[in-house]
Amino acid sequence: MMRVDIATLFPEMCQRVLDESILGRAAKRGHIETHCHQIRDYTLNRQKQVDDYPYGGGCGMVMNAQPIYDCCMDIIRQNEEQGRPRPHILFMTAAGQPFSEEKAKELAQYDNLLLVCGHYEGMDERVIEELADEEISIGDYVLTGGELAALVVADSVLRLQPGVLSQPEGYQDESHWNGLLEYPQYTRPEEWNGRKVPPVLLSGHHGKIEEWRRQQSLERTQKRRPDLYQKYKKEP
Structure with a gap:
């Protein structure tokens, strides 16, 4: 059973x-285990402050290394008490x-x-260097915090x-599993707003249905994500 811990301010x-x-x-049902931990609980100051001004100047605040580190070390300890290895951080x-x-x-x-x-403006680089096995980004844009990214992962x-x-x-059968986008999906009714379900899906012929779905997957990937399509075509 996999365990996932999230260290966060929320x-x-x-x-x-x-x-x-x-x-x-x-x-x-006991198939997975999740725990979310408050980084602020590990601060050493009375104000429970977790950030400070960046060295070198600039706008915004930077999260301190100490509470992040201590939070992570406590999570590592909790995992060890369960007989688990050190988490992949x-x-x-x-x-x-x-x-x-593929990374998932x-x-x-x-x-x-x-x-x-x-x-805020990020974390003290030293705690990342100290603890991180990997740094992950979910896209080429910036969020107000890492929580949404962590939930996606x-x-x-x-x-x-x-x-x-x-x-x-x-x-x-879903998008990206085999390098392609997923084929279109339909459900009842057979006609909605003048749009009909493709007849092949009503035929009951599993071979033809699989062939149609694969072709749709290829065409959709080529049209919407030519980068994925070219990569797929190059793979042996």
Whole structure:
């Protein structure tokens, strides 16, 4: 059973998302385990301040290394008490490596992950150098904090764990799993607003349906994501 910890200034926000829907049900059934931790609880000052002005000047504030470090070390200790290895530690940063389905599949192989969320203008670089196994970015844009990025990574990794989805096909047929975008999906009624379900999907001929879906997947990828299509065509 995979365990995911998130170190954040907003643990209630993160935990509420993880406790909902598919992931929440999976946790209740014992297929996954999630914990969100308040970095502010590890400050050493009376004001519970977790940030300070950046050296060299500039606008904004930078998160201190000490509370982040102490929070992470306590999470490592909690994992060890469960008999788990040291978590694979990911820092959510705008300068991190781009996240992808391939990276999600790679991370899904770990027993436990620790996702660290920055805020304000970022984190003291020294704590990243001290603890990070990887830095991850979910896109070429900037958020107000790392919480949304951590939830994206946690969701995409945890859904790959055994028992979370009812069938492996729930993710193996989806976009990006095999390098292509997913084919179009339809449900009842057969006609809606003058638009009809493609006849092949009503034929009951599984071979033709699979052929249609693959062709649609190829065409959709070529049209919408030519970069993915070219990469797919080059792969052996």
